[in-house]
Each structure stands twice: as structure tokens, then as C-alpha cells.
Amino acid sequence: EVHLVESGGGLVQPGGSLRLSCVASGLTLSDYAMNWVRQAPGKGLEWLSYISSSGGTIYYADSVKGRFTISRDNAANSLYLQMNSLRGEDTAVYYCARDPSTTTNLDRPGAFDPWGQGTLVTVSS
Amino acid sequence: DIQMTQSPSSVSASVGDRVTITCRASQGIDTWLAWYQQKPGKAPKLLIYTVSSFQSGVPSRFSGSGSGTDFALTISSLQPEDFATYYCQQSYRFPYTFGQGTKLEIK
Numbered sequence: 001e002v003h004l005v006e007s008g009g010g011l012v013q014p015g016g017s018l019r020l021s022c023v024a025s026g027l028t029l030s031d032y033a034m035n036w037v038r039q040a041p042g043k044g045l046e047w048l049s050y051i052s053s054s055g056g057t058i059y060y061a062d063s064v065k066g067r068f069t070i071s072r073d074n075a076a077n078s079l080y081l082q083m084n085s086l087r088g089e090d091t092a093v094y095y096c097a098r099d100p101s102t103t104t105n106l107d108r109p110g111a112f113d114p115w116g117q118g119t120l121v122t123v124s125s
Numbered sequence: 126d127i128q129m130t131q132s133p134s135s136v137s138a139s140v141g142d143r144v145t146i147t148c149r150a151s152q153g154i155d156t157w158l159a160w161y162q163q164k165p166g167k168a169p170k171l172l173i174y175t176v177s178s179f180q181s182g183v184p185s186r187f188s189g190s191g192s193g194t195d196f197a198l199t200i201s202s203l204q205p206e207d208f209a210t211y212y213c214q215q216s217y218r219f220p221y222t223f224g225q226g227t228k229l230e231i232k
Contacts, residue, residue, distance in 0.1 A: 035221070044212065044223060044224070044225045044226040045161075045163075045169065045212055045214075045223040045226070046223070047214075047220060047221040047222060047223065050219065050221070059219040059220065060220075061220045062126075062220070095168055095169075108171070108174045108175075108178070108180070109157075109174070109175060109216070110157045110159060110174065110175070110216030110217075111159040111171050111174035111175075111180075111214075111216070112159070112161075112169075112171060112214070113170075113171040113180065114168075115168040115169055115170070116168065117168055118168055
């Protein structure tokens, strides 16, 4: 069974930094593009960032561009989100999510499945 | 950016009712539209992708339809486990965007 597990969340002061991790099991992460999505308390879902299977193509939402950096270590089956210059409005649950399609198998194109359980980031003084 | 607008924002319904949630994109997105279900405290789960294709294990009472800019998720006969929040999402162009969500509540 495919699982994604995020970690690294916590309480951080405004202007601070955190690095989130997402470890995959039951799949070879290097086969898949990955995404980060967040959800502020009581709010909807906000897509943040995409990284291709090789890491060669990356996209960001304007809200985090220049402050957040997505990366991956395929050997460690892991995805990361480095978050700098954190603000109160970055307070949210952060999810990693897989794009199920690959270069050789157009499985559920454009969809996100599975998602991790989420990790809570709280930015407050 | 492509804006995704869902309606209604919330709906109250009873077990056995038929419910339709709509999602409108600010520009054409071909068939790059997915629907997710989220229950309180849980991660979203994929229900439908490419407008009308079912994720494995999704009950047949769920269906997706639409094209271009206007899409819909229909639940033909509500079951107790269907009360949740539903989101549409476009993956036609980056930045990917979600609708604001529709909360389905028990009447």
C-alpha cells in the first residue's frame, strides 16, 4: 500500500524557517511528480508547489515564490519543502501529494493521490 | 491564474437525497478537473479525475460531468458517510488551483 508521511511541522516565529519532509513507502518516489498543498485553519486547499520526477521542472504559487523551495532526494524516497521568511498567514496544515501518472503510465493524470496525513505549521510569536 | 468557483458553498441535505455541486473555471480547462472529498481532521481523498473517471473504490452513486468551463459532481442518493467537504481542482495549467469547497451537511 502506498503511504506518504509528512514531518517537520511545529511552532516558529515570524521570519523564521522550517523544513518539511515527506517520506514515501510502497512506491518508488523517483517515478512520480510530487506536490505540496496547504490548508489554513478552517479554510480551503491551496496548492503550493510541484516538482517533476527528475526534479528538473518546478513550479510555485505566487504566495510562496521566493520564500519556499521544493526539492527531492529520490535515493531517500523523500520530498522536502524548505520554508523561509515565514509569516502568520503561512499557518496551516501542509500536505504532500503524489501525481499518479508517469512518463510511461498515464494513470489519473493531473490528480493528487495519495495525500499524506499532513503536518501543522504554526507561525506565531 | 485560473480561478475555480464552486457553488453552493454549503448545502444541507438528507440521507437519500440527490445533490449536485458545480464548479466553474475562469477559462477552459479541457478535461483537467478532479474532485476530492475531505472529512474533518483528515487529508483529502481523490474521488474523480479527468471530469468523470472514478478513483478505485468510489461508490457508483458519485458521478462527474461537464466540459470546458462548467463541471458538476453529483451524488445520486446521499449516504451518511458522504457528509463532508468537496473540492474541485484544475490541473490544466500551473498554478494548479482548487475551488473554495462545498460543505455538505446533514439536514
